[in-house]
Amino acid sequence: MDQSEILKPEQLDATPKGHPKGLYVLFATEMWERFNYYGMRAILVLFMTKALLFDKAFASNLYGSYTGLVYLTPLIGGFVADRYWGNRRSIITGGILMSFGNLLMFACASMYQSNLQLSAFLFFTGLGFMIAGNGFFKPNISSMVGQLYPPNDKRIDAAYTIFYMGINVGGALGPFICGYFGDTGNPADFKWAFLCASIAMAIGVVVFVYLKDKYIRHPDGAPLGMSPVSPDAVKPNPALVYVSLLAFVAICVGMLYIDARVYSYLSYLLIVAVVGIAYMIFADKNLTRVEKKKISVIFIVAFFVVFFWSAFEQAGASLTFFAEEQTQRDLGFFTVPASWFQSLNSLFVVAFAPLFAWLWIKLGRREPSAPTKMALGLLLLAVGYFVIAQGVDEIGQGVKVSMIWLIGMYAFHTWGELCLSPIGLSLVNKLAPVKFASLLMAVWFLANAGSNVLAGKLSALYPDGTKVTNFAGYEMHNLNDFFMLFVFMAGTAAVILFFLTKWLQKTMNSTT
Secondary structure, three states: OOHHHOOOHHHHHOOOOOOOHHHHHHHHHHHHHHHHHHHHHHHHHHHHHHOOOOOHHHHHHHHHHHHHHHHHOHHHHHHHHHHHHHHHHHHHHHHHHHHHHHHHHHHHHHHOOOOHHHHHHHHHHHHHHHHHHHHHHHHHHHHHHHHOOOOOOOOHHHHHHHHHHHHHHHHHHHHHHHHHHHOOOOHHHHHHHHHHHHHHHHHHHHHHHHHHHHHOEOOOOOEOOOOOOOOOOOOOOHHHHHHHHHHHHHHHHHHHHHHHHHOOOHHHHHHHHHHHHHHHHHOOOOOOHHHHHHHHHHHHHHHHHHHHHHHHHHHHOHHHHHHHHOEOOEOOOOEOOHHHHHHHHHHHHHHHHHHHHHHHHHHHHHOOOHHHHHHHHHHHHHHHHHHHHHHOOOOOOOOOEOHHHHHHHHHHHHHHHHHHHHHHHHHHHHHOOHHHHHHHHHHHHHHHHHHHHHHHHHHOOOOOOOOOEEEOOEEEOOHHHHHHHHHHHHHHHHHHHHHHHHHHHHHHOOOO
C-alpha cells in the first residue's frame, strides 16, 4: 500500500466512527479545572467564618464579589486570546495562575493563627490570582471543542455532552476530595483543601501541555488554538507580558478588595456594562428590525436568568452555612462534611441529563419552547426552596433537620438547571447575529456575574437567630422566612416568564 494512503491517527480520529482524542484531552483538562474551582468554592465560606473569623454577612458578600468577578474576567481573557495569544497559551497561563492562587491560599491557611495580617494579604492575593486565571482559562477551552470537528459534523452535539460530563465529574470530585481532607472540623486542616485544589489544577495544565501538540488538532491536521497570525503582528516582549499579567492580577485583587472592604460597586459596574453593550448594539444602523427583535429576546431572557442563578448559587454560601449548622450529618460511624453537599448538583446532572435529553426528544412536537423550558427551570428552583422551607418550618433554634431535605432541594435545583442553563446558552447562539455573537455571549456572562454578586448579598441576609433581616420590605425572622424569599422570587419570575413565552417565541421566529 502507498504510504500516502495510510491515515494518520488524527485522521482516523476524525472519521464518524468515533471522537478525536483531542476531545478527551480537553475533557481531562476541564475536569481538573472544575475540580479546582468547585473544590475550593465548597470550603471557601467555611474557611472565612471558621478560620479567618469573618462574620457570615461579610463572608457572603465577599463570596458574591469573588464569584461575580470570576464570570466577569472571561471577557478580558477571551479578547486577549482572540487578538494576541490564541487559546492554547491562554489556557496554560490561566491554569498556572489558578494553581498558584490556591498555593497562596494554602499559605494563608497555614499561617492565619500566627500572622493574621500577612494571612489576610495572602487571602485576597490568592483570590485575585484565581479570578485572573479563570478569565484566561474559562472562555478558551470550551470554544476549542467544536474546532476539533469539520463544519456541520453530527458528532459536535455529542462532543459537547461528553465535555459537559467532564465538567460535572470535576464538579463532583472537587468538593468530595477537598472536603474530605480540609473540612474535618478542625480549621487548621482547611489548608489541605487548598493544596488539593492547587495540585488538581497543576495536573490539568500538565495533561494539556504534554498532549496538546499531538491531539489538539483540526481534522486536516493543523494545530488548534495557536496565536492569531497577522502580517503586522509584533511578537510581544516576554518581560512586558509578565508585567502585564502581574498588573492584571493586581487589578483583580484591587477590584475584589475595594468591593469587599471599601465600597460595594460591582453591581453598579455590571449594570453600566449591560446598558453600554445594549446601546452599542441597538444603535447599530446596519442591524435589521428582525435582528433587533431577536436580540431583545436575549436581553429579556438574561434578565430572568439573574433570578435563577442568584438563588441557585446559594449553594456556596447560605446553603453551606445551613449544611454546617442546621443539618444532621452524623451517621453514627461518620460525620458527613458540609462541603460534600456541593457535589450533589454535579452528581444529579450526570444522573438526570440523559433523561432530560430523552424527554425532549420523546415529546416531539409537544416539546416546550426554549422560554417555556426556562420558566419551568425557575419553577423547579422555587419548588426546591419550598421543600427545604417546609423542612425547617416551626423548628427551634439550634435544632438540626434530616439531610433528606437538603438532598431533595438539590435534586429540584438540578432539574431546574437542566431546563434552563443549556437551553439559554443555545438560545443565545441561535438568536445572536454573527457580527455581535461574542458581545451577546458577554451579556450572558454579565448576567451570571450579576447573579453571583446578588447571591452574595442575599446570603448576607441569612438569619442567625439574633437579628431580623430585611429584603425590599420582606422581613426574615427564621430559616423558613429566608428560604421562602427564594420561593417568592423564583416563583414570581417563573409565572411572569410563562406569560411572556408566546410573545417571546413569536419574536424569536419573527421575519418582519
